[in-house]
Amino acid sequence: MRKLRDYDAELRALESKTRDLRAKRIQQLGELVTACGAGDMDAETLAGILLEGAGNSDKAIREGWRRRGAAFFQGSGTQGNAHRGSGKVARGSAAAAGAALQDPAEQGAP
Structure with a gap:
């Protein structure tokens, strides 16, 4: 005889897992905002920046944004502004990522 499945219990477990994954995603996005140095921005400014980016086709x-983001996550770049308050350049900081992707002409190279 076949074993009966409790579809309601499976559905509740999936819903719980979905809630947990959404909460984790929200936490990660918040950490990303802070790591990029945008944690001090007011919500309206940050929302405006995100809306501008989402609306740009x-x-x-x-592609430039994607490369800059990839460099941020890889922690590449040796130049950049000092991380606020620490006096050090944060490995993987947005400033370091931006410096790594700058055109040599923009950096003052001959």
């Missing part, structure tokens, strides 16, 4: 600009 220029592939070249989006």
Whole structure:
């Protein structure tokens, strides 16, 4: 005889897992905002920046953002502004990521 499945229990477990994953995603996004140095911005400014980015469909600009984000997560770059309060450049900081992707002409190279 086949074993009966409790579909309601399975559904509750999936809903619980979905809630946990959403909460984790929200926490990660908050940590990302802080790590990028945008944690001090007011909510309206941050929302405006995100809306501008989400509404931009220029592939070249989006690719530049993607590369800059990849560099941020890889922690590359040796230049940048000092991390607020610590006096050190944070490995993987947004400033370091931006410096790693700057054009040599923008950095003052001959």
